[in-house]
Amino acid sequence: MSDVANENVTPPATGAESTVAATTGRHVAPTAGEDAAETPRFPETMAELKAANPIVARLPELVSPGELSVSQSADFSIVDTFLRSKLDDLIPKPDEQDDDGSKLVERQVLAARLLDSMNAYYRDLASDKDAYDQAFKGLDANAVFWALCDLVVFYRLALGKSTDSVVNSTSAKSN
Secondary structure (H helix, E strand, O other), X not given: OOOOOOOOOOOOXXXXXXXXXXXXXXXXXXXXXXXXXXXOOOOOOHHHHXXXXXXXXXXXXXXXXXXXXXXXXXXXXXXXXXXXXXXXXHOOOOOOOOOOOHHHHHHHHHHHHHHHHHXXXXXXXXXXXXXXXXXXOOOOHHHHHHHHHHHHHHHHHHHHHHHHOOOOOOOOOOO
16 A cells, blocks of 8 residues: 555556546546547547456446436445545655654555545446456556546446536426
8 A cells, every 4th residue: 555655646557547637737648549638538438448448448347327326326426525635645745754654654644545446446446346356466556446446436437427417407387
């Protein structure tokens, strides 16, 4: 877990680059067919996300954002809010003193809590829980953390699109 909350919190530099810029602003890997010089965009389909992130590609089928129950949608809101509200706390402040390492430990504990929250949520959405567990076996916690952040952003954007398509009943014309 120490890689997630270390002094330099960054996505992995391997083939598992994160596309989580919409959440963190740290890095976006171009999706298939994009030139790195172009402004990258976040994947709009699960197939695109799996093509962009090999760790996400290992996951079994998940309940799609458009198929979430009200309860699953509410649970997502909690995971998303927790991640957004605490992500900046993983990054040391420029003037931060941590002579005894206690702040690093606090960041590591927070990173573990964020990872556990995201992991539990997406495991519940998995069509095959055993396959979900196997998908992350032996992987660096940092890489899994950023892959799950990608899923949070993907679900947030997809849920935002479905919310935008719903007509507000107070503004709808009555017959």
